[in-house]
Structures are given as structure tokens and as C-alpha cells.
Amino acid sequence: MNALLRIEELRLSRPSREVLRGVSLSVTRGEFCALMGLSGSGKTTALRATVALDSFQAGRIEVDGFVLEPGPVPPESRLKPLRRRVGMVFQAHALFEHLTALQNVVLAPVQVLRHTADQAEARARQLLDSLGVGGRAGAFPRELSGGEAQRVAIARALAMDPPLLLMDEPTAALDPARRGSLGDALKMLTSEGRGLLVATHDTDFARDFADRIVILAEGVVAEEGPPELLENPSHPATRALLQHRSPRGGAPPLSF
Amino acid sequence: MTRASGSALLLVSPAVLAGSFLGAAPAPTSPVLRWGGDAEGGAPFVEADPSDPARVRGFDVEVAEAIARGLGREPRFVQVAFSSIDASVARGDFDIGMSGVEDTPARREMLAATVPYFEFREVLTVRAGDRGRYARLDHLRGRRVGTLAATIAYEILLAGRGRYGYLPVSYDDDVHPYTDLAEGRLDAVLLDNIIAERSVKRVAGLAIEPAAIATGRYVGILSRDNTALRDRINGILEDRMRDGTLERIYRKWGIWDDSQAEFFRNVLAGASAAPASSGAPAAPSPWAAAVRYIPSLLRAALITLALSCAAMALAVLLGIGIAAGRIYGGLLVRSALTGYVELVRGTPVLLQLFVLYYGLSAVVRLPAFAAALLGLGLNYAAYESEIYRGALEAVSRVQLEAARTLGLTEWLILRLVRGPQAFRLALAPMTNDFVALLKDSSLVSVITVVELTKQTAIFATNIGSWVVPGALCAAIYLAMSLPLSRLARRLEHRWSATS
Numbered sequence: 008m009n010a011l012l013r014i015e016e017l018r019l020s021r022p023s024r025e026v027l028r029g030v031s032l033s034v035t036r037g038e039f040c041a042l043m044g045l046s047g048s049g050k051t052t053a054l055r056a057t058v059a060l061d062s063f064q065a066g067r068i069e070v071d072g073f074v075l076e077p078g079p080v081p082p083e084s085r086l087k088p089l090r091r092r093v094g095m096v097f098q099a100h101a102l103f104e105h106l107t108a109l110q111n112v113v114l115a116p117v118q119v120l121r122h123t124a125d126q127a128e129a130r131a132r133q134l135l136d137s138l139g140v141g142g143r144a145g146a147f148p149r150e151l152s153g154g155e156a157q158r159v160a161i162a163r164a165l166a167m168d169p170p171l172l173l174m175d176e177p178t179a180a181l182d183p184a185r186r187g188s189l190g191d192a193l194k195m196l197t198s199e200g201r202g203l204l205v206a207t208h209d210t211d212f213a214r215d216f217a218d219r220i221v222i223l224a225e226g227v228v229a230e231e232g233p234p235e236l237l238e239n240p241s242h243p244a245t246r247a248l249l250q251h252r253s254p255r256g257g258a259p260p261l262s263f
Numbered sequence: 264m265t266r267a268s269g270s271a272l273l274l275v276s277p278a279v280l281a282g283s284f285l286g287a288a289p290a291p292t293s294p295v296l297r298w299g300g301d302a303e304g305g306a307p308f309v310e311a312d313p314s315d316p317a318r319v320r321g322f323d324v325e326v327a328e329a330i331a332r333g334l335g336r337e338p339r340f341v342q343v344a345f346s347s348i349d350a351s352v353a354r355g356d357f358d359i360g361m362s363g364v365e366d367t368p369a370r371r372e373m374l375a376a377t378v379p380y381f382e383f384r385e386v387l388t389v390r391a392g393d394r395g396r397y398a399r400l401d402h403l404r405g406r407r408v409g410t411l412a413a414t415i416a417y418e419i420l421l422a423g424r425g426r427y428g429y430l431p432v433s434y435d436d437d438v439h440p441y442t443d444l445a446e447g448r449l450d451a452v453l454l455d456n457i458i459a460e461r462s463v464k465r466v467a468g469l470a471i472e473p474a475a476i477a478t479g480r481y482v483g484i485l486s487r488d489n490t491a492l493r494d495r496i497n498g499i500l501e502d503r504m505r506d507g508t509l510e511r512i513y514r515k516w517g518i519w520d521d522s523q524a525e526f527f528r529n530v531l532a533g534a535s536a537a538p539a540s541s542g543a544p545a546a547p548s549p550w551a552a553a554v555r556y557i558p559s560l561l562r563a564a565l566i567t568l569a570l571s572c573a574a575m576a577l578a579v580l581l582g583i584g585i586a587a588g589r590i591y592g593g594l595l596v597r598s599a600l601t602g603y604v605e606l607v608r609g610t611p612v613l614l615q616l617f618v619l620y621y622g623l624s625a626v627v628r629l630p631a632f633a634a635a636l637l638g639l640g641l642n643y644a645a646y647e648s649e650i651y652r653g654a655l656e657a658v659s660r661v662q663l664e665a666a667r668t669l670g671l672t673e674w675l676i677l678r679l680v681r682g683p684q685a686f687r688l689a690l691a692p693m694t695n696d697f698v699a700l701l702k703d704s705s706l707v708s709v710i711t712v713v714e715l716t717k718q719t720a721i722f723a724t725n726i727g728s729w730v731v732p733g734a735l736c737a738a739i740y741l742a743m744s745l746p747l748s749r750l751a752r753r754l755e756h757r758w759s760a761t762s
Contacts, residue, residue: 058668060664060667060668083667083672083673084672087670090667090668090669090670091670093668094668094669095665095668097661097664097665099661101661101662101664101665102665103662103665103666103680103684104662104684105680105683105684105687114669114671114679115669115670115671118671118675118679119669119670119671119675163669164668164669167669167670
């Protein structure tokens with residue numbers, strides 16, 4: 008199996024508690040992997056460790072041949088290969104507030120990849136068009152809706168052309184219709200051969216678009232498998248997740 | 264004249280405190296003569312008595328005592344800053360002001376002046392090696408000549424500037440002109456012979472040119488409507504000239520010479536009407552004076568503006584450096600910068616200016632404007648750095664993390680993401696600071712830079728009123744600060760609308 012991302016026995020402790028207690032998972036090229044779990048199950052922490060924003064105590068992370076070891080986060084100068092291999096879309100989109108949508112997308116290609124401004128801008132407009140926000144290129148983040156900002160953030164990450172893209176709760180700010188078109192856009196990315204690791208607790212979104220589901224509970228992988236896993240959960244954590252599923256046309260089931 | 268020494272400026276002597284306290288107790292009907300003077304001036308005028316610092320002594324003290332005795336009253340000293348004597352006596356803080364107060368047309372116009380009781384000579388003091396070279400004002404072309412602000416000597420220097428081509432430099436005290444002369448910052452000092460003689464004893468390597476540039480007289484001043492008391496005091500002063508009391512006092516303090524006897528005879532013959540002056544005509548009306556002074560006020564405003572802009576630019580650059588160092592630097596850099604900020608914020612800017620200009624003069628002799636620029640710039644840098652540090656730390660962490668995941672280096676993140684966002688947050692407090700700096704720049708007059716406030720004070724002393732000069736000065740400050748606040752509000756508005 009040609010794994011783009013391989014996480015092995017990852018252990019990560021915060022001062023208050025052990026968040027990840029031996030997590031292993033992998034993502035292959037062209038695969039959409041949904042990382043699921045209740046709030047606090049360690050989804051976001053796993054993503055942050057993968058892009059070297061947080062240090063971890065044990066285990067190993069390998070992104071397309073670049074290996075992160077336990078211990079303090081290495082200096083940025085040693086992380087350049089990692090930055091080229093993996094992009095990240097944050098939950099609160101984190102667009103640069105003082106720059107327009109287009110400037111947000113153009114910044115890193117010009118400054119890091121040394122593309123010319125024209126070249127970077129043409130590519131940025133193409134990306135924004137393909138994500139359906141080409142008309143908002145001149146808008147500042149505060150002028151964008153949640154869904155628009157989400158796509159601009161995706162365009163910004165894709166402008167660096169990383170083979171692996173991590174996303175944290177991309178559907179949090181979206182209504183069901185927009186959720187569908189985001190899912191389609193992500194499928195398009197996997198068809199280009201990119202790997203996607205998407206942290207979400209949105210079971211409908213995961214069932215409709217993911218190729219594989221990984222359920223995190225209490226810092227370990229509780230269950231993993233194809234999307235059908237969600238129809239027929241065997242692990243209590245998966246069942247708990249499904250009980251908290253977002254409503255689709257009806258009231259959520261009450262649980263006592 | 265203010266006879267303030269540098270150290271006395273920074274210490275409040277017990278005599279000063281006692282004087283202020285006594286002066287606060289009004290007793291208009293009691294048999295007390297309240298007389299105002301400046302004990303910072305020092306001997307032989309008025310100084311705190313070394314054996315009992317709660318008391319003052321000096322020849323002015325003894326003349327005041329003689330007057331009080333003649334009136335059958337108890338003398339009571341009221342401490343007042345020299346430059347405020349005129350305004351204080353006019354508003355009734357004391358009955359008579361007299362510590363080396365010069366007889367000028369403006370004072371005669373605005374106040375009730377007594378007959379003069381002492382005649383002095385304006386003399387040039389030079390470095391001993393220059394003796395004979397700068398004996399007269401016309402020898403001083405292209406040279407720097409110091410004196411005390413708001414004195415006849417300063418008026419003489421200003422009046423002769425065009426004709427003789429020297430550069431007058433005004434000081435707020437009469438000690439530093441002589442130390443600056445010894446160090447080569449000045450080439451001559453023009454002041455009363457009493458001060459000159461005192462100074463050559465204190466500062467080595469100086470000499471007094473024998474020829475007097477002008478003569479002047481000291482008078483007592485009372486409020487304009489107090490002519491009845493003034494006339495009684497005139498009678499007493501004349502009696503004390505006749506009976507030798509004044510001569511005894513002057514001999515005791517070592518300021519008697521034969522010219523005083525001649526001067527007394529003239530006063531007693533009634534020849535004292537014309538005050539010694541720089542040759543300026545009688546005091547003009549405030550409005551006519553305002554028109555005459557507007558060009559010099561505008562020039563002084565330009566100095567204020569240039570100094571403030573340059574000092575702010577320096578403060579911003581250093582402030583950014585300090586803020587960045589305190590956030591990104593190692594432990595050593597961080598502690599050094601924190602120490603600097605605390606030191607600068609915890610001590611008065613006035614002290615910092617003195618140290619830069621006078622304190623360091625043995626090591627590096629900064630020109631006055633450079634010292635002023637450096638002093639204000641270094642001081643405000645500490646405040647700016649705190650604003651920038653707060654603003655940099657207020658930029659949300661996720662913005663910086665997003666930039667890191669895109670592969671931007673720390674430097675690029677600071678320059679392209681964190682810095683620009685912090686700048687928008689820092690703009691409003693920065694504008695406030697700039698307006699404050701514009702006004703704080705008035706402090707640099709203590710190191711001889713004549714900026715707007717100083718020029719206004721000179722103007723006010725000259726015409727004997729603060730009303731018109733004060734209003735003009737305020738209008739000029741507002742004309743500089745209001746557009747600035749407006750501009751900042753507009754920028755802030757634009758950025759908050761677009762980001």
C-alpha cells in the first residue's frame with residue numbers, strides 16, 4: 008500500500024491528561040479518510056501533531072517520506088520538506104484578516120515557492136473559480152460567509168500543491184446544501200491523487216463522501232473501516248457518535 | 264533672574280517647602296510683609312541658610328527685612344519660581360517680589376516697581392584662554408553666546424543678533440551656561456556681574472571681560488494697584504541708602520563697589536525714572552506685540568514639529584526593535600530590554616534629558632537638538648515598544664499557525680502577517696503618544712532648545728502678560744495636533760471597515 012501518511016503508535020500528553028494513547032492510522036494517495044470521534048477524542052490534536060504544531064512523546068509520523076520523531080517541535084528551517092508535503096485547513100478557517108481572499112491565496116506561493124506574482128495570481132484565480140468563490144477574490148475575510156471563507160482557506164492550502172491535505176471540522180460553518188458541494192469539491196481533490204485526512208463529527212458528511220472512517224475514542228482508534236461501518240457500528244464509541252449525529256430533517260434522538 | 268543650579272532643580276529644599284506652606288496662609292491685615300523670591304537662586308541673592316535650611320539668607324533677604332522693619336511689619340518669605348514672580352505678585356500671592364528682579368519697561372507698565380536698589384553690569388565671561396578675544400559683542404560673530412532666558416541680557420543678545428551675527432543660546436538656569444562655556448559648547452556668556460563673579464569662582468578656567476556691555480538695576484515689584492505701599496517702600500529704600508544700611512548689607516555680601524555710591528546719589532536725586540533696558544521702546548500693546556512675535560512663534564512651532572516627528576520616528580523604529588526582541592529574543596536579550604523599558608518608564612524624562620546633555624558631556628558632547636531628539640526618542644521608544652508588544656501578542660495564535668503550515672519563516676510571518684495586523688491595533692495608542700510627544704517636546708527647553716512653549720514664555724515675559732501669548736501658543740499646538748488625531752481616526756476607520 009502506497010501510504011502518504013503513516014501515523015504509528017502516537018502518544019501525546021498535555022499537562023492535564025494523556026490525549027493520544029497509541030494511535031495508528033494511514034492515508035493513501037487518492038483516499039478521503041474521515042477521522043471521527045466525539046469532542047475531546049483527540050482528532051484535532053492528531054492533525055496538529057501531523058503538521059508539527061504540537062510535539063508528541065512517543066510514536067512516529069511519516070508524511071510522504073518525511074519523518075517526525077518524538078520530542079520538541081523542530082525549528083521551521085528543518086520542517087521545510089514537511090510544509091511542502093502537507094497542507095492544513097483550520098476549523099475557524101484562519102484566513103489572514105488584513106488580506107483579501109486573493110492575497111491570502113497568493114502570499115505563500117510568492118514568498119515561499121518564489122513564484123512570480125502573475126503566475127501565482129493566475130493559479131489562485133483558477134483555484135478560487137474551481138471552488139466556486141472566484142467572484143469573491145477581492146473580498147476581505149470579514150466580508151465572506153462561513154462557507155466562502157472555508158473554500159478560500161482550502162484554495163490557500165492547495166495553492167502550495169501539497170499531496171496531503173488535513174482539514175479540521177470543515178462542515179462546522181456550512182448548511183446541508185453547501186456541505187454537499189464541499190464534499191464534491193473534496194472528491195475532486197482525491198481524484199487528482201491527493202490524500203485527505205478530515206477531522207469531523209459530522210456522520211452524514213463522512214458516510215456520503217469518505218472512502219474510509221477512523222473512529223477515535225479516549226485517545227485510541229476504536230474502530231475503522233469503510234463508510235458502511237457507520238450503518239452497523241460495533242463499538243460503543245461509534246454508537247455514541249451516531250446518537251449525537253446532526254439532524255437531517257428531524258429531531259435528534261434523545262439519549263439518557 | 265532664576266539663579267537655579269542643576270542640582271537644586273531636582274531637590275526640593277526644606278526652605279522651599281516651608282516657604283510654600285507659609286505663602287499659602289493669607290493674612291492681609293496682619294502686620295506681616297509677605298515677600299516673594301526664588302531660593303533656588305542661591306547666594307548672594309536668596310539661598311537656604313546652610314545652618315538652618317528652614318531659613319533663607321542673602322542680600323535680597325536683608326533688603327526685604329530692612330523694608331519690613333521700616334513698615335513695622337514682620338518679613339515673611341514666600342518661595343516662588345523666578346519666572347513666575349511677576350504673575351504671582353500681580354495675583355496677590357505676596358506683597359512684594361524681589362530676588363534680582365530687573366527694572367524693565369514692561370515691568371513698569373504692568374506692575375508697580377519700586378526705586379531701584381542695586382545697579383549691576385552686564386558682563387561677558389569667556390574661557391581664560393580667550394581673554395581679550397571676545398571683549399565686546401561685535402567680536403563674537405559666528406560664535407555661540409549663552410545667557411539666562413527672560414532677562415535683559417537675553418534681550419540684549421536678541422537685539423544685537425542681526426547686527427553682530429552671533430547665536431544667542433538661552434538657559435533656564437545660570438549655572439549651566441558657565442559649565443557649557445568651560446566645555447566649549449559656548450564661546451561667551453552674558454550675564455549680571457554678580458552671577459559672573461560667583462561663577463568664575465565655581466568653574467575653573469573662566470575669566471570676566473572688564474568692559475560692561477550694559478548696566479541694569481534691581482527693583483522690587485508690587486501689583487499695579489498697590490502704589491500706596493510702593494510709595495512707602497520707596498521712602499524706606501531711600502532712607503536706607505542715606506543711612507548706609509544698604510551699603511552695609513552689600514559689603515557684607517561682597518557686592519559693594521564705588522559705582523553703587525554714585526548710583527545711590529542718582530536715585531536720591533530722582534534720576535531713577537528711566538529703567539535700564541536693551542534699548543527697546545516702551546512696552547507695546549499685547550496685540551501689536553503679538554503681530555511682532557508671530558513669525559518667531561511659527562519658527563518655534565516648526566522646531567517643535569520637526570523635533571516631535573524625528574523623535575517619534577526614532578521611537579517607532581526602536582520601539583519595534585525592542586518589542587520584537589522581547590517576544591523573539593533569548594533570555595539575555597529579553598531581560599536587558601525589559602530592564603531598559605522599566606528604567607526609562609520609571610524615571611522622569613526631564614532627568615533623562617539632563618543626563619544626556621549635561622551628564623554625558625564629559626564623554627560625548629551632543630549638540631542640543633541632537634540631545635533633545637535622542638532624549639525624547641529613547642524615552643518614547645520604551646512606551647511605543649509596550650504598545651507594539653501588546654499588539655503583537657494580541658494577534659491570534661491561529662493566524663500565526665496557519666502561516667507556519669504554509670511554510671512561511673518566522674521573519675516572513677512577522678513582516679507579512681503579525682506585524683501588519685499588530686500595526687492596525689497599535690495605531691490609536693500611537694497617535695495618542697504622538698500628540699503627547701508634541702507637548703512633551705516643550706521639556707527640551709531645559710537643554711537650551713527654544714521650541715514653541717519656550718518662545719511663548721519669552722514672549723509673555725517680554726510683554727508682561729500670558730493672555731495673548733498663551734492663546735496663540737494653544738492655537739498653534741491645536742493646529743498641529745487636531746489634524747493628526749483626525750488622520751488617525753480616518754485610517755482606523757478605513758482599516759476597521761476593510762479588515
